[in-house]
Amino acid sequence: MASNGKLTGKQRLGWTVLTIVVLLYALFPVAAIFATSFKTPADLGNAAFLPSNWTWQNYEMILLGDAQGLFLTALRNSIGITLIATFIAVVLATLCAYAIARLDFPGKKIILGSALAVSIFPVISVVTPLFNLWRNIGLYDTWIGLIIPYLSLTLPISIWTLAAFFRQIPWDLEQAAQVDGATQWQAFRRAIVPLAMPGVFTTAIIAFFIAWNDFVYGISLTSTEAARPVPAALAFFTGASQFEEPTGAISAAAIVVTIPVVVLVLFFQRQIVSGLTQGAVKG
Amino acid sequence: MTTARDTSRRQKRESTQSTSKTGNRRKKSNRARSEARLGWLIAGPAFFIMLAVTAYPIAQAVYDSLFSFRLTAPDDRSFVFLQNYMTIFSDTEVFWRALLVTLLVTVVTVAVELVIGFGLALVMHKALMRIRGALRTAILVPYGIITVVSAFAWYYMFDINSGFVNNWFGWVPGIDSDLDWFANFGTAITVIMASEIWKTTPFIALLLLAGLAQVPDELVEASKVDGASWRQQMTRVILPNMKAAIMVAVLFRALDAFRIFDNVFIMTNGGAGTEVLSLLAYRTSIGRLEIGLGSAVSVILFLCVLLICFIAIKFFKVDLASGTDAKGGK
Numbered sequence: 035m036a037s038n039g040k041l042t043g044k045q046r047l048g049w050t051v052l053t054i055v056v057l058l059y060a061l062f063p064v065a066a067i068f069a070t071s072f073k074t075p076a077d078l079g080n081a082a083f084l085p086s087n088w089t090w091q092n093y094e095m096i097l098l099g100d101a102q103g104l105f106l107t108a109l110r111n112s113i114g115i116t117l118i119a120t121f122i123a124v125v126l127a128t129l130c131a132y133a134i135a136r137l138d139f140p141g142k143k144i145i146l147g148s149a150l151a152v153s154i155f156p157v158i159s160v161v162t163p164l165f166n167l168w169r170n171i172g173l174y175d176t177w178i179g180l181i182i183p184y185l186s187l188t189l190p191i192s193i194w195t196l197a198a199f200f201r202q203i204p205w206d207l208e209q210a211a212q213v214d215g216a217t218q219w220q221a222f223r224r225a226i227v228p229l230a231m232p233g234v235f236t237t238a239i240i241a242f243f244i245a246w247n248d249f250v251y252g253i254s255l256t257s258t259e260a261a262r263p264v265p266a267a268l269a270f271f272t273g274a275s276q277f278e279e280p281t282g283a284i285s286a287a288a289i290v291v292t293i294p295v296v297v298l299v300l301f302f303q304r305q306i307v308s309g310l311t312q313g314a315v316k317g
Numbered sequence: 318m319t320t321a322r323d324t325s326r327r328q329k330r331e332s333t334q335s336t337s338k339t340g341n342r343r344k345k346s347n348r349a350r351s352e353a354r355l356g357w358l359i360a361g362p363a364f365f366i367m368l369a370v371t372a373y374p375i376a377q378a379v380y381d382s383l384f385s386f387r388l389t390a391p392d393d394r395s396f397v398f399l400q401n402y403m404t405i406f407s408d409t410e411v412f413w414r415a416l417l418v419t420l421l422v423t424v425v426t427v428a429v430e431l432v433i434g435f436g437l438a439l440v441m442h443k444a445l446m447r448i449r450g451a452l453r454t455a456i457l458v459p460y461g462i463i464t465v466v467s468a469f470a471w472y473y474m475f476d477i478n479s480g481f482v483n484n485w486f487g488w489v490p491g492i493d494s495d496l497d498w499f500a501n502f503g504t505a506i507t508v509i510m511a512s513e514i515w516k517t518t519p520f521i522a523l524l525l526l527a528g529l530a531q532v533p534d535e536l537v538e539a540s541k542v543d544g545a546s547w548r549q550q551m552t553r554v555i556l557p558n559m560k561a562a563i564m565v566a567v568l569f570r571a572l573d574a575f576r577i578f579d580n581v582f583i584m585t586n587g588g589a590g591t592e593v594l595s596l597l598a599y600r601t602s603i604g605r606l607e608i609g610l611g612s613a614v615s616v617i618l619f620l621c622v623l624l625i626c627f628i629a630i631k632f633f634k635v636d637l638a639s640g641t642d643a644k645g646g647k
Contacts, residue, residue: 041445052440053448059437060455063515064462067470070479081484081494130363138349139356145364152371154572156622158595159615160374162602163381166388167374186370189363243461249579250595254603265465269583281479288466295461303454306461310520311527 064292071285078281092286101271101283105290107259108267112291115177115263116245119184124238127192128230134193135200146197153190160186161254168255175256180263183251188241195240198312199233236309239298246295264291375619382613388606401613411597412614416621419593422506423574426513427567433514434521434566441522442529460519468583471512475499502590509591512580517573521566528562529555564635571629572622594618 041049066083071092073085080086096105134142164183165174173179203226211221252266262270268287271280299306382401386394405412441452459467475482475498486492498504532555540554556563578595585591587600598618602611629635 049444049448053444053452056437056440056452057455059433059515060458060519063467063470063474063512064458066474066481067466070473078479081481083481083485126363126366130360133356133360137352137356137359139353139360141357142360145360148364148367152367154569154622154626155371155375156576156595156615156618158576158578158598159378159619160371162598162608162611162615163374163377165603166381166608167377183370185366189367193363193367247463249463249465249582250599253582254599265463265579268465268469279478281473281476284469285473288463288469292462292466295463296458299454299457299461303450303457306457307453307523307526310460310523 067285067288070281071289073282073285075282078279092282093290095283096287096290101280101287104259104267104271105264105283105287108262108264109291111177111259111261112246112263112265115180115184115261116242118177119181119188119245120238120241122181123185123188123192123241124196124234127189127196127237128234130193131196131200134197135203136205146194149190149193152186153194155186157187157248157250161250164251165254175258175260175262177261179255180251180261183255184245184248187244187248191244192237192241195237195309195312196233199237199309200230203229203233232305233309236302236305239302239306240309242298243295246291375616378612378615378619381608382610382616384609386607386609388608397609401610402617404610405613405617411592414590415592415594415597418506418591419575419577419595422510422513422577422593423571426510426517426574427570429510429514430518430521430570431563431567434518435525437518437522438525438529441526456519456522459516460523462516464516464579465583467512467516468580471508471515471580472499472584475508499585500589505585505589505591509577509580509584512584513574513577517570521570524562524566524569525559528559528566531562532558564629564633568626568629568633568635571625575622575625576618594621 069084070078072088072090073080074087074089074091077085077087095101130145133139134145160183168174168179173182205226207225207229208218208221211225212218216224247265248263249265249269252263253269256262256266259267264287268284271284271287383396383398384394385397385400437456441449441456444452473479477483477495477497477499480498482498483492483494483496487494496504498508536554536558537550540550545553576595577593578599581587581591581593581596582599587593587596592600594614595618598611598614601607601614605611
């Protein structure tokens with residue numbers, strides 16, 4: 035079969051076609067909005083895939099021009115809130131997963147079961163009470179007011195994924211290192227940390243994707259540029275004038291926020307795939 | 318207790334066991350207790366924060382749903398018991414329609430994703446190493462992309478003003494340059510589902526890929542030797558051995574699809590009859606500030622999710638915890 039590396043001409047053709055189909059499937063909508071982001075306002079109605087004149091003006095508008103205030107503050111909010119929420123979740127989940135993998139204590143099943151339950155929780159169900167509460171205690175429209183609910187998105191998957199990763203670490207290595215004369219801390223740092231880091235890092239990427247993607251919390255718990263993240267801001271974009279559709283600006287902004295996703299995917303596809311599947315399927 | 322004997326037993330055990338893991342369970346109770354305390358000390362913060370940000374709000378939502386309460390008139394708050402639920406359930410035009418649309422989206426997207434996802438998984442499974450990386454990278458792009466971005470990408474493709482679909486597919490009966498995809502339910506929901514399917518199929522494909530990897534090669538080879546056709550290999554050997562992976566993938570995606578919000582919000586904002594439950598909850602509570610009624614919709618949505626889970630686990634025997642049974646290290 036294909037796995038032995040020698041292909042007949044027919045097989046090669048088949049694989050080429052299949053690969054192109056998959057690439058088209060995965061990338062076509064991204065290519066479409068990419069092309070749209072380079073269209074001039076006059077081009078937007080040309081009913082064609084590609085712009086007739088490629089222009090940077092949409093990017094200038096969101097990065098340097100009129101929409102700068104709207105987009106750049108939203109980008110700063112998104113990056114800040116997402117990174118903080120990811121960091122907190124990964125630190126807490128690392129401790130939690132370490133305890134689950136290494137220590138014997140009653141309630142492990144409850145913790146893992148709760149992580150699963152929280153991960154299937156409909157976000158919209160908790161947003162109304164949070165909206166009301168945040169308004170009363172002053173967290174509405176603040177970074178903290180988004181970071182806290184983002185933990186409900188990032189913590190469960192982090193605990194779940196890291197517990198699966200940590201369970202595969204050969205913890206005996208730590209003892210072996212100690213037998214070889216390392217102190218307990220040295221043994222942990224030299225033997226265990228290098229094995230655990232890829233799992234922690236992968237989990238961080240997955241948690242980042244999930245927080246970066248949030249829309250419901252973003253539009254419900256913010257009202258101004260003080261904390262509104264990019265996905266929510268995109269929904270509030272307006273054109274350069276009220277007669278103009280913001281299509282070009284939104285497309286350019288969409289491409290800008292897709293860049294980190296593409297970069298992470300390009301460099302870490304193997305890790306992301308193993309992280310996603312390890313958490314969900316026995317592996 | 319006979320401490321002396323226990324101590325000597327512990328010493329003996331510690332000297333004989335290679336890993337401390339199996340022994341811990343049987344060790345003396347105060348050792349176990351201190352380990353339990355340490356365990357909860359380390360694992361506790363994550364656990365309690367997770368509960369605080371979900372269990373508390375849902376409890377609050379259940380409580381709020383029993384009141385007639387609008388933020389526009391906060392002093393008129395009064396206890397109405399199940400009145401909000403009665404109002405919702407008697408509203409065929411809004412609630413039942415939203416529920417049906419949500420169910421339609423869930424069933425159609427999961428079914429289509431299962432087919433496409435299985436195809437993608439098969440391609441990745443059989444692909445040569447050097448293409449496999451490229452395929453996985455490409456497939457992870459939709460997975461990682463923001464749903465709102467996906468919604469805009471699909472919206473602009475089909476939009477009557479800026480789209481090219483009407484132009485490209487003008488030869489298809491029913492499509493011409495005047496077709497406004499977002500003005501009719503059928504066409505609007507199709508594009509919404511297309512975006513949802515595109516964005517989330519990679520997740521299913523990766524779960525199924527992991528499932529495929531678990532099918533023993535010997536079984537497939539043996540069936541080939543026995544002269545099984547490709548179709549027989551699939552239906553008799555491969556699919557039955559992947560049942561667990563398929564079930565988990567379907568359940569996860571069904572629960573996710575049931576919560577659909579972003580795509581509908583961006584493309585139609587509930588117009589053309591495409592309103593779904595999440596959007597109804599959002600517009601009632603955040604949009605119209607009817608906290609009581611909106612909370613009731615939220616609670617119903619939550620109960621629906623629980624019901625789907627219950628059905629899956631009870632009748633389809635989906636074992637979600639199989640991947641992470643809490644048995645500790647090996």
